[in-house]
Amino acid sequence: MLDPRSGAAMNSPMARKTRKIVKDPVRLLDHPRLMVRRLVKHIFRGLLIMIALAFFVTAAFSVMNPPTTPYMFSESRRVGGVKQIWVAMDDIAPAMARSAVAAEDADFCLHWGLDLTAIQAALEDGANRGGSTISQQVVKNVYLWQGRSWFRKSLEALMTPLVEAVWSKERILEVYLNVSEFDEGVFGVEAAAIHYFGVTAAELSPVQAARLAAILPSPKTRSASQATSYIRSRAASIVDGAATIQADGRAACFE
Secondary structure, eight states, X not given: OBOTTTSSBTTSHHHHHHHHHHHHHHHHHHHHHHHHHHHHXXXXXXXXXXXXXXXXXXXXXXXXXXXXXXXXXXXXXXXXXXXXXXXXXXXXXXXXXXXXXXXXXXXXXXXXXXXXXXXXHHHHTTTSSOOOOHHHHHHHHHHSOSSOOHHHHHHHHHHHHHHHHHSOHHHHXXXXXXXXXXXXTEESHHHHHHHHHSSOGGGOOHHHHHHHHHHTTSTTTOOSSSOOHHHHHHHHHHHHHHHHHHHTTTTTTTO
């Protein structure tokens, strides 16, 4: 049979070449759209893998203690090792838990990970004060890196609700107290209590706990044992704040 377009036999080499030439313009027109579809497919698949991995790691850390954190690892390499002793919430003085919440995130029990009121206040203040909740700080410390980039903050904002959904409030606070930096190379409340006061985390007094909480925003430049007048004043406010959140029920989620 002859090809009506070329006059050549349908199965001849000339006919096959003619059909290829005719189809090529269509392929060229479809090629960009195919590339876009493939790119979107790969991006979507990558996002699904990242979400699944994040959920798996988050679920694992709800019962398993993180062996280290990115920041702890980098500090260990920088200073030649760090001090950290993981302790369960039952082995941390209740005054320490209340002091940390009073100092860093008084509405910890009331929000779902992101405190929109605090974020708005921070934006209005020109980012001169932080709007991060304890939950956000845990996400940053355990999964991400230090810094103020918008990309990191975006990842933090996306991951925090996931952690809140999978972990209990008590678990979030337990991890926070165990991975926070209290001095150069000193991480976690147990190592900090021994380092500053020669006691365990379970033996911390309300004043000692408040002084540890008072140095959390800037642990490398503040000392809990050699407290300045500012740290003493700040610690006194934290003692009052800890008593307040206990009295009004804002400590109920972790006690």
